[in-house]
Each structure stands twice: as structure tokens, then as C-alpha cells.
Amino acid sequence: MGEWTEGPARRAALLVLADGRFPAGTHAHSGGAEAAVRAGRITGVEELAGYCRGRLHTAGRTAAALAAAAAAGVDPLVLDEAADARTPSPAQRAAARRLGRQLVRAVRACWPSAELERLAAARPRGAHQPVVLGLAARTAGLGPADAASAVAYETVSGPATACVRLLGLDPFAATGVLARLAAELDAVADEASAAGLRAVVEGPDALPAASSPLLDLYAERHAGLQPRLFAS
Amino acid sequence: MRTTAAEAGPDAGEAPVAAPRPGLRAHARLRAEAAYPGARTVLSELVSDGPLALRRTRHPEDPDAAQATVVGAMAAPLTGDHLRITVRVGPAARLRVTSAAATVSLPGRTGPGAPALEPARYELEFHIADGGILEWLPEPVIAAAGSHLRQHTRVRLAPGARLVLREEQVLGRATDPQPGRLASRLTVRRTAADGGPGRLLLDQETDLGPGSPAWDGPAVLGPHRALGQLLTTESPGPPVQAAGRAGEFAAEFAAEATASAGSAESADLALPGDCGLTLRTALAANGLDLRRALSGPPHMVLL
Numbered sequence: 001m002g003e004w005t006e007g008p009a010r011r012a013a014l015l016v017l018a019d020g021r022f023p024a025g026t027h028a029h030s031g032g033a034e035a036a037v038r039a040g041r042i043t044g045v046e047e048l049a050g051y052c053r054g055r056l057h058t059a060g061r062t063a064a065a066l067a068a069a070a071a072a073g074v075d076p077l078v079l080d081e082a083a084d085a086r087t088p089s090p091a092q093r094a095a096a097r098r099l100g101r102q103l104v105r106a107v108r109a110c111w112p113s114a115e116l117e118r119l120a121a122a123r124p125r126g127a128h129q130p131v132v133l134g135l136a137a138r139t140a141g142l143g144p145a146d147a148a149s150a151v152a153y154e155t156v157s158g159p160a161t162a163c164v165r166l167l168g169l170d171p172f173a174a175t176g177v178l179a180r181l182a183a184e185l186d187a188v189a190d191e192a193s194a195a196g197l198r199a200v201v202e203g204p205d206a207l208p209a210a211s212s213p214l215l216d217l218y219a220e221r222h223a224g225l226q227p228r229l230f231a232s
Numbered sequence: 233m234r235t236t237a238a239e240a241g242p243d244a245g246e247a248p249v250a251a252p253r254p255g256l257r258a259h260a261r262l263r264a265e266a267a268y269p270g271a272r273t274v275l276s277e278l279v280s281d282g283p284l285a286l287r288r289t290r291h292p293e294d295p296d297a298a299q300a301t302v303v304g305a306m307a308a309p310l311t312g313d314h315l316r317i318t319v320r321v322g323p324a325a326r327l328r329v330t331s332a333a334a335t336v337s338l339p340g341r342t343g344p345g346a347p348a349l350e351p352a353r354y355e356l357e358f359h360i361a362d363g364g365i366l367e368w369l370p371e372p373v374i375a376a377a378g379s380h381l382r383q384h385t386r387v388r389l390a391p392g393a394r395l396v397l398r399e400e401q402v403l404g405r406a407t408d409p410q411p412g413r414l415a416s417r418l419t420v421r422r423t424a425a426d427g428g429p430g431r432l433l434l435d436q437e438t439d440l441g442p443g444s445p446a447w448d449g450p451a452v453l454g455p456h457r458a459l460g461q462l463l464t465t466e467s468p469g470p471p472v473q474a475a476g477r478a479g480e481f482a483a484e485f486a487a488e489a490t491a492s493a494g495s496a497e498s499a500d501l502a503l504p505g506d507c508g509l510t511l512r513t514a515l516a517a518n519g520l521d522l523r524r525a526l527s528g529p530p531h532m533v534l535l
Contacts, residue, residue, distance in 0.1 A: 032451070041450035054451030057444075084504040085432040088511045093504060184445070209417060209435040212452045213459055213513050220499040 013140040016110065017133070018150040020161070025102035026154060029095060030162030030230035031055060035218035037166045038225065045173045048163050052156040052177055053184065058212035060155030061188050062086050063130040065207045067151040068144035068196025070134025074204065076119045076127060082204035083128035089216040091223035093128075095232035101126030103133060111139040134196075148192035152185050153178075162230055255312030255340070255349060258282030263320045264298045264327035269363060273298040273325045283308035284315060289330070297326035302370060304333060311340030311380055312349030318357045321364035321393075331370035334519075336405070337412055339378035351380035351413070358386070360393035372400035372458075372519050375441055379412030387420040389433075393465070395509075398526060400460040402519045403441055403453075411457065413441035418461065422507060433507050434463070455495070456515040458522040463511050496525035 016022060033051065036042045042051055066083050070076050087093045104120045104127075116135055119127050126132075130151050137147035160174045191208075198206040222232060263277035275298050280286045283306045291299040302317070309315050321327050340349045354373075360366050375381060389395060399418070404411030417437040423430040438459065440447045447453055498514035514525035 036450050041454055047450050050446050050449030051451045054446035054449040057446060058438075058452060081432065082435070085435045088434060088436060088501040088503055088513070089499070090502050090504075204432075205435075209419075209437040211436045211438060213438065213515055214450070214452055214454055216501065216513055217497055217499050217515065220501065 010141040010146075013111075014137075014142055014146045014150065017136060017140060017142070017146075018153060020157065022106060023102075024106045025099055026158055027161070028230060029099065029158055029232045030166070031059075031155060031158040032215050032218040032222065032232070033159035033162045034166055034228060034230045035222040035225065036214075037163065039218070039221075041214075042163060043167070045169060045177060048160060048169065048174065049177045049180070052159055052181060054212060055159060055215065056152060056156050056181065056184060056188055058210045059215055060152050061192060061208050061210040063155060064148040064152040064189055064192035065195040065199075066128065067130040067134035067137070067147040068193045069199040069204070069207060070131045070196075071137040071142065071144040071147035072134075072196045072200050073138065074196070074199050076115070076131050076135050077122055078204055079131045079134075080119075080123060080127045082207060083131060086207075086209045086211065087128070088211075089219045091219040091232065092216065094223075095219070096128045096130075097123070097126035098231070099126070099129035100132040103129055103136065107132065107136040107139070111136060113139040115139065143193075144196040145189060145193040148189040148196065149185070152189045152192065156181055156185070166229060255310075255314060255352070256282055256308070257314050258284050258308075259316040259318070260284035260286055260302075261318045261320075262286060262300055262327075262329070263322070264325040264364070265322040266325040266364075269324040270296075271324070272296045273327060275300060275327075277320075280305070282306070282315075283313075284317060287332075291326075291328055294326060297328060299328045299330065302329065302331040304331075304335065307336070307338060309335075309352035309354055309381055310338050311352050313340075313352045314355075315353070316355045316357070319359070319366060319368075321358075321360045321366045323361040324363040325361070326365050328367040328369060334371040334402075335373045337373060337375045337379040337381040337414065339376070339380075339412070351382050351415075354381060354383045356383070356385040357388075358395075358397075359388045360390060360395060362390045362392040364390075365394040365396075367396040369396070369398050372402045372460075372522075373414065374402045374405055374519075375412035375414040376405050377408040377410055377412055379414075381412070381414050383414070383416040385416075385418045387418075387463075389420065389422050389465075391422065391425055395463065395465050397463040398460070399463075400458065400519060400522055400526070401438075401440070402522070403457045403459075411441045413439075413443050415439040415444075418463070420463070420503075420509070431505065431507075433503050433505070433509055434511065453515065456517060458516045458519050460514045460516075460522045460526045461511060462514075462526045463509060465508055467510075496521045498525045 134147040258281040261279040266273045285303040285305040289299045289301045291297040420434040496516035501511045503509040516522040
């Protein structure tokens with residue numbers, strides 16, 4: 001386990017990593033929103049806002065903390081096991097690993113590192129995506145708070161973008177949902193970052209394990225859904 | 233005159249006329265042992281404490297297995313209380329634990345002059361040795377309006393240990409205008425053969441009820457008010473294979489989302505690393521539907 005020390009500000013690196021057009025495959029995933037739409041639980045902007053907020057404070061909180069811990073230098077293989085234990089749904093584990101593998105390919109082209117190659121070799125079918133993202137942030141000179149922010153934002157931007165396509169929602173209204181969540185996104189990222197730093201000393205049990213029962217059920221249901229627009 | 237805190241004791245200097253009950257501490261303990269595989273299981277330790285009264289009862293199916301029932305001896309947990317039960321199941325021992333009634337989480341004394349209390353804590357620790365089996369089958373925990381409870385269940389399974397663990401949470405009694413707050417964490421470890429910390433198999437935390445962000449939104453509970461889990465090393469029963477097309481599926485779940493009766497939905501989740509544990513997660517409008525979903529085959533519709 002290494003230590004993270006404050007480096008020079010690398011804002012542009014964070015923009016590259018968190019860009020929706022970064023070729024990490026996230027555009028093919030809806031974060032459970034497709035199953036929620038099919039179940040009739042998201043029909044408009046108001047439910048989308050509730051969905052994003054609920055996902056941020058449950059799965060998002062946990063994923064952001066895992067990314068922060070990886071960025072802070074906690075052993076990524078230890079974190080990958082912690083992520084597994086925090087993901088009881090096999091469909092969600094499979095999606096997280098698929099996204100992790102795709103992210104490795106993108107990061108390799110941007111910020112190649114021996115740490116990343118070691119993780120890729122130890123988990124050939126992919127490590128959990130937030131762990132890979134945290135490691136990428138570390139390599140790019142970013143800190144735990146940056147990694148947590150990128151992951152927290154992704155947990156809500158995915159469903160919002162997906163609902164524009166699934167429900168034909170007004171894209172301005174969907175983006176408004178994200179903008180109104182900004183303060184909560186920052187709060188979750190700050191908390192996740194603190195947990196990630198604690199994990200350097202206390203180990204992965206210091207990380208939150210927040211989860212949501214409906215997200216687990218959506219993920220399992222979605223895996224059996226045909227035809228579907230999104231992979232998860 | 234000067235006295236140290238230790239000399240004075242916890243109650244020194246306090247003599248209010250109607251003192252609110254401070255949070256109580258109780259730790260009940262249970263140990264089941266068998267002399268050899270196939271031997272009758274005995275309860276070598278059965279320690280009740282405060283509101284947690286333990287009674288020896290008869291296992292309905294296996295005369296050689298032990299059974300204990302938790303009887304609530306007084307209203308608890310109230311906000312500020314800290315309850316704990318430790319269960320140890322020895323090698324080859326067979327133990328079932330039930331409860332006589334639902335556990336109702338209640339608010340502590342509130343209003344002017346009432347002390348600010350921490351949420352109630354309810355901690356369960358289960359240690360199961362090789363060849364031992366624990367069936368933890370209590371009645372639900374019900375979060376009454378105004379209550380705040382944090383539960384943490386920690387399970388340590390030796391290699392070869394077996395488990396059937398049911399947890400049911402119901403948000404609000406039928407007459408409550410709104411539910412209480414109920415946070416719950418379930419942590420399961422498979423210990424190494426040498427007794428080391430071993431591998432973490434499950435760490436799952438929920439935080440439900442007023443004050444938790446978007447807990448009743450479409451990503452967390454939706455319209456449901458009862459959440460349950462059946463965690464087991466055994467087979468939880470075959471899932472129902474229902475035929476259907478995607479269109480019917482969508483219509484069915486859309487109807488279910490708005491109807492409240494019989495709306496249980498569940499899935500059987502195989503935990504990671506080929507550990508042999510299955511977690512059935514179920515949601516329902518009420519405790520009755522929830523029990524059906526946890527006992528019977530899953531309601532998940534496979535396409």
C-alpha cells in the first residue's frame with residue numbers, strides 16, 4: 001500500500017478522464033435505468049431525479065470510495081475483492097468487470113503504467129471499473145477526491161443520458177437533473193475521498209458498503225431482457 | 233470534595249424526578265456444541281440480558297438439534313439502546329434461533345427536556361465452526377414512526393460451516409403515518425482454515441426511512457415498505473421459470489409498480505468467488521408478502 005501526496009493540480013487530466021466521450025464504453029450502459037423504465041418506475045424527469053439521487057447515495061457512494069482508495073494507493077487487488085463483496089448481484093459484477101476491462105484499454109493509451117499492467121494481468125477478465133478508474137486517476141497525477149468525483153458523476157450521468165434515449169426525455173431537462181444534484185455530488189465525493197484515505201491505514205473495511213435492493217433486482221432482471229438497448 | 237468519575241459511578245449526582253431512561257446496554261450469548269458429528273447438540277451457554285431473554289425451545293424437525301427462542305422481555309430497542317447477541321456454533325453442532333415476536337424499534341423519550349440520544353444499535357455476531365449449522369430465523373424488525381435503529385450482523389463462517397439466515401425489515405407499523413429510520417449492514421466472512429481473517433464474501437449496507445436520501449425513490453425501495461434477505465449455504469429452492477414475452481413482462485411490472493398488493497419481487501444472487509452462498513433479496517409492500525417471497529420460490533420472471 002502506497003501513500004498519496006498532493007501533486008500539482010491536473011484539472012485537464014480530470015476533464016479527459018471524466019469526459020462522456022472518453023472511450024471507456026460507459027455509453028453502452030444505463031446503470032439500471034433501462035430496467036427501471038421497463039418496470040414503469042421511471043416515466044419522466046421527476047422520477048429520473050429520484051433515481052439518480054438514490055443511485056448516487058447508494059451504489060455511487062460505494063463506487064466513489066473504492067475509486068478514491070485506489071487513487072490513494074490502496075492495493076487494487078484488495079479493493080477488487082472489496083468491490084466483489086459489495087456487489088452481490090452477479091449481473092452487476094459482470095458489468096463492472098466488463099467496464100473495467102474496457103477502461104484499461106482506454107487508460108493504457110493515455111497514462112500507461114506498470115501498476116495498471118499488473119492489475120490487468122492479475123484480472124484478465126477485468127477488474128471492477130471504479131478500482132481501475134482510481135488507479136488511472138493516480139497515474140494521471142490526480143487525487144482521491146478527483147477519482148471520487150469522476151465516479152460519483154458517472155453514476156448519475158449514465159442513467160440521465162440513457163433516459164433521454166429510452167423515454168425521449170428533453171435533454172435540457174435531463175441535464176438540469178444533473179446540475180441540481182451538483183452539491184450532493186460534491187458532498188458524496190468528499191465523504192468518499194475521506195473514506196478512501198482512511199482505507200490506506202485501516203484497510204478496505206473502512207470503505208462504505210451502501211447498496212440499494214432495487215438496483216440489484218434491476219440488474220438481474222436486465223440481464224435476462226431481450227431486446228435491450230443497453231448492456232446493463 | 234473531589235471525586236473522580238470512576239469513584240462517583242455513572243449515576244452519581246443525578247437525581248431528577250422523572251429521569252428519562254438512558255440508553256440501556258444488553259449482551260445476550262448463546263453457544264451450541266456437539267461432542268461428535270451426529271451427537272445431540274447441547275446449549276452450553278444461554279445467557280439472557282435485559283430485554284433479550286433467551287429460552288430453550290424444541291426444534292420442530294430435528295430432535296437432536298438445539299433451538300433457542302429470543303423473547304422480548306421489555307420494549308426495546310428504544311433510541312439510545314445498544315443491544316447485542318453473540319451466537320457460537322461449535323463443530324458439527326446444529327442450532328436454530330427463532331424469536332417469539334417481531335422486534336419493534338421505537339423512539340426514545342422525545343419532547344422538551346429529553347436528552348439527545350444516539351440511534352439505537354442492534355448488533356448480531358455469529359461464529360459457525362466447520363460442520364456446524366446455524367439457522368437464524370427471527371420475526372421481522374419493524375421501524376415504528378420516529379425510531380432510529382442501526383443494525384449490524386456479522387457472520388464468520390469456518391470452511392464447511394452452514395448457514396440459513398433470514399432478515400426482514402418492515403418500515404412502519406400499519407397505523408404509523410410514516411416509518412422510522414432503519415439502517416442495516418450485513419458482513420459475511422469465510423475464515424481461513426488456520427483461523428485467520430479469511431475472505432470477505434458480503435458487505436452490504438442499506439439506510440432506509442425519512443432522512444435517508446431518495447430512500448422511497450425508484451432506485452432504492454420504490455413503492456415497497458418491506459425488505460428481506462435470505463442468505464444461505466443451502467439451495468434456496470428452484471426459481472419459477474415463467475414463460476413470457478418482453479412486452480408482457482413490461483406491462484406486468486408496470487402494473488406491479490402501481491399496485492400495492494402481492495407486489496413482492498425478488499432475485500437469487502450467487503455471491504462471488506464460488507463461495508456457495510446465495511443471497512435472496514426480496515422487496516414487498518408488507519411483511520406478509522415479504523415472508524412469502526423469502527419462503528417460496530423467487531418471484532423473478534425469467535424471460
